[in-house]
Amino acid sequence: MILEARNCFFKYKGASSWLINDFSIQIESTEVVGLIGPSGYGKSTIAKILAGQLKAQKGNVLIDGESVKNKGYHPVQLIFQHPELALNPKWRMKQILEEVGDIDKELCTELGIKDIFLDRFPQELSGGENQRFNVYRALRKETKFIIADEISTMLDVITQAQIWQVILDYAKQNNIGILAITHNKNLADRVCTRQTVAR
Secondary structure, eight states, rough: EEEEEEEEEOTTTTSOOOOOEEEEEEETTTTTEEEEOOOOOSSHHHHHHHHTTTTSSSSEEEETTTEOSSSSSSSSSEEHHHHHHHTTTTTHHHHHHHSSSSSSSSHHHHHHGGGTTTSSSSGGGGGHHHHHHHHHHHHHTTOOOOEEEEETSSOOHHHHHHHHHHHHHHHHHHHEEEEEEEEEEHHHHHHOEEEOOOO
């Protein structure tokens, strides 16, 4: 299976020039691709386009050569850099987990999600604790590709390594392709099978 952005262009309303200018990339289900680059190069916008949250003004996003449908559970799951953007502040954490199906206690344990977290609201947890829930929600059998947008910048080194290992193991077991967006070259060297640079 291949996720492909083909000749994509994008600019936000009112902008005079393209933020994303003729961007193309291919990600196979067996690989972890690193997209490297400093802030301001549109990496997070690329992530949203690939995950169907934004539509390119020109170009296409395809899976195995066909357009991705935005109905039901999306096959391309985006894990945000800022976890609070993806969590409903009015829901307790248990409801946030149950939204994507029955709770997988083994996966919760691997990600460090504790039972005491489940009755709390997102604002009662740290950014790193919230991010564990976002990672959990992305690791579903229906997921074909994961876009990880600077997901571990708020985590200490040990926790970062733990969470990335869970993601990599799950992806390998379930043939999920990953795009790891980061400015951290050392992280990309550790987790990626190949890398490309945002220009």
